[in-house]
Amino acid sequence: MMSRRIVEKAVYWLMRGTTYCLVLVIAYIVIDIVYHGFPAISWTFLTGMPRRSGAEGGIFPAIVGTLCLVLGTIAVALPLGIASAIYLSEYARAGRFTRMVRSAIVTLAGVPSIVFGLFGLGLFVLFLNFGASILSGSLTLACMILPTIIVASEEALQTVPKSLREGSLALGATKWETIYKNVLPYAIPGILTGSILGIGRAAGETAPILLTVAAFYLPRLPHSIFDQVMALPYHLYVLATQHPEVDKVRPMQYGTALVLLVIVLGVNLIAIILRNRFRKRCRW
Amino acid sequence: MAKHAWKEKAIRLLLRVSASTSILIVILIFVFLGKEATPFVVEPGIDELCSTRWMPVSFQKESFGIVPLVTGSLLVTGLATLISVPFGVCAAVYIAEVAAPWEREILKPVIELLAGIPSVVIGFFGLLVLAPLVKLLFGLPSGLTALTGALLLALMAVPTVISISEDAIRSVPESYKSASLALGASKLQTVWKVTVPAALSGIIAAVMLGMGRVIGETMAVMMVTGNAAIITASPLESVRTMTATIAAEMGEVPFGSDHYRALFCVGITLLLATFTINMVAQGVLKKHRIG
Numbered sequence: 001m002m003s004r005r006i007v008e009k010a011v012y013w014l015m016r017g018t019t020y021c022l023v024l025v026i027a028y029i030v031i032d033i034v035y036h037g038f039p040a041i042s043w044t045f046l047t048g049m050p051r052r053s054g055a056e057g058g059i060f061p062a063i064v065g066t067l068c069l070v071l072g073t074i075a076v077a078l079p080l081g082i083a084s085a086i087y088l089s090e091y092a093r094a095g096r097f098t099r100m101v102r103s104a105i106v107t108l109a110g111v112p113s114i115v116f117g118l119f120g121l122g123l124f125v126l127f128l129n130f131g132a133s134i135l136s137g138s139l140t141l142a143c144m145i146l147p148t149i150i151v152a153s154e155e156a157l158q159t160v161p162k163s164l165r166e167g168s169l170a171l172g173a174t175k176w177e178t179i180y181k182n183v184l185p186y187a188i189p190g191i192l193t194g195s196i197l198g199i200g201r202a203a204g205e206t207a208p209i210l211l212t213v214a215a216f217y218l219p220r221l222p223h224s225i226f227d228q229v230m231a232l233p234y235h236l237y238v239l240a241t242q243h244p245e246v247d248k249v250r251p252m253q254y255g256t257a258l259v260l261l262v263i264v265l266g267v268n269l270i271a272i273i274l275r276n277r278f279r280k281r282c283r284w
Numbered sequence: 285m286a287k288h289a290w291k292e293k294a295i296r297l298l299l300r301v302s303a304s305t306s307i308l309i310v311i312l313i314f315v316f317l318g319k320e321a322t323p324f325v326v327e328p329g330i331d332e333l334c335s336t337r338w339m340p341v342s343f344q345k346e347s348f349g350i351v352p353l354v355t356g357s358l359l360v361t362g363l364a365t366l367i368s369v370p371f372g373v374c375a376a377v378y379i380a381e382v383a384a385p386w387e388r389e390i391l392k393p394v395i396e397l398l399a400g401i402p403s404v405v406i407g408f409f410g411l412l413v414l415a416p417l418v419k420l421l422f423g424l425p426s427g428l429t430a431l432t433g434a435l436l437l438a439l440m441a442v443p444t445v446i447s448i449s450e451d452a453i454r455s456v457p458e459s460y461k462s463a464s465l466a467l468g469a470s471k472l473q474t475v476w477k478v479t480v481p482a483a484l485s486g487i488i489a490a491v492m493l494g495m496g497r498v499i500g501e502t503m504a505v506m507m508v509t510g511n512a513a514i515i516t517a518s519p520l521e522s523v524r525t526m527t528a529t530i531a532a533e534m535g536e537v538p539f540g541s542d543h544y545r546a547l548f549c550v551g552i553t554l555l556l557a558t559f560t561i562n563m564v565a566q567g568v569l570k571k572h573r574i575g
Binding site: 004008011012014015016018019021022023025026029030032033079080083084086087088091092097100101104105106107108109110111112113114115116117118119121122123126127143146147150174175176197200201203204205206207210211233234236237240241253257260261264265268272 | 302310371551
């Protein structure tokens with residue numbers, strides 16, 4: 001009996017150890033990047049133009065480029081995603097069309113990011129002749145994060161109780177008035193949370209923008225949505241693997257990695273905080 | 285009133301059209317990948333693709349055999365799955381069944397944090413920290429090996445495996461566990477002999493979805509596997525995956541060349557592979573939910 005107890009304890013500790021081993025690795029990655037990246041961060045690094053193909057100067061165009069791409073992605077994916085979710089949650093009846101939409105969403109969620117890149121290259125860059133531009137990159141990223149936004153928004157809409165809809169309908173409101181005035185306001189925080197997670201993913205992705213927008217080295221700011229831009233993830237990749245003086249630009253690499261990490265994790269953190277607040281406030 | 289009805293109809297239609305964009309995108313992905321790839325299948329032909337040498341730039345004769353790329357992807361994916369399954373499943377069981385509520389509140393966001401780290405940052409970390417470690421440990425001339433890639437990919441698959449396995453484990457009815465405990469089984473016996481087997485199909489689906497993510501991963505794997513297009517089963521050799529090939533070479537090819545089209549063929553192969561893995565995983569998940 002005693003030995004069985006000991007075995008149990010041992011197995012528990014093994015499982016605990018495995019789990020915390022993962023936590024340790026995650027912590028190590030983050031701490032390593034922060035520790036080495038922090039000394040590289042300065043005002044000139046954040047707001048300056050890169051010089052000598054990124055070996056000196058700052059990363060301002062890459063930051064602006066990533067922000068442009070993220071904004072473009074939001075502008076396309078958010079309305080489309082929310083509208084799809086409203087349809088699926090409020091209007092769709094079980095049938096062939098709904099089934100097709102649902103399996104399309106699942107399929108899209110599983111498509112590798114580099115394949116989105118190929119698709120964006122074939123459709124937006126070449127066929128529609130947008131060229132390598134913010135427009136092509138944003139559209140490609142929007143296709144990629146659309147499933148995330150739809151699934152999260154639908155979940156948020158589903159949590160709004162039926163009684164709210166019935167009350168409104170009983171008072172004579174039309175279906176759309178009900179959705180617009182009585183369902184959406186309560187679902188918005190949930191929708192935003194899910195969407196923010198998707199947006200965080202878009203900010204950090206490299207493979208799709210590699211083929212559709214990102215410039216190797218372009219020390220100026222974009223003027224229109226048809227311009228190429230630098231982007232943080234691609235800039236980090238270039239500095240880390242393609243740069244001729246790869247060891248000398250180490251601080252620049254770590255600095256770029258840190259800025260990217262802060263942006264992406266910051267975005268995720270906002271989503272997590274928002275979700276926890278929403279959960280506490282809304283108990284139906 | 286008539287105006288109302290008209291407006292309602294218009295909104296409904298608009299929403300329906302929005303919903304159908306997902307279908308449209310899926311169709312367009314297949315159409316445009318197919319469109320750019322088919323000329324290659326016609327000429328030089330599918331035999332060329334099945335050859336065992338990937339040498340797209342050569343003074344004598346270019347060769348576009350995707351076999352080394354496929355085996356490279358399989359090796360890295362297989363290894364990554366082998367590494368991620370014990371960690372992922374152990375952690376999922378721990379979080380779902382063993383951890384105290386406050387512990388769970390901390391562990392779950394931390395794992396989500398891992399899922400949020402961009403792959404290029406993970407690749408960068410792998411390049412600077414993991415690759416030298418692998419080099420030192422195995423006494424290799426270079427740390428850029430299939431194993432290095434697999435370790436990073438395992439790390440990236442773990443959040444997927446954990447979150448879906450945990451869902452599956454939590455959806456096991458309480459009555460199963462109570463019955464097992466009432467029969468005198470210990471908590472640990474209940475977990476491993478009742479709960480985990482009951483959730484097994486969900487766990488398998490989780491592992492498959494993790495695999496789907498791994499095989500499609502590009503940046504991290506491109507940065508640390510060394511990118512040598514050779515056929516090998518050794519984890520300590522450099523390999524070149526399908527994803528890395530597309531990402532590394534697409535920037536330099538002339539549009540419309542054989543090389544360009546061959547890369548689209550690689551893309552289709554990749555798409556079909558992930559598509560199949562995900563479909564099977566979804567099928568397993570669906571069965572799990574019904575059963």
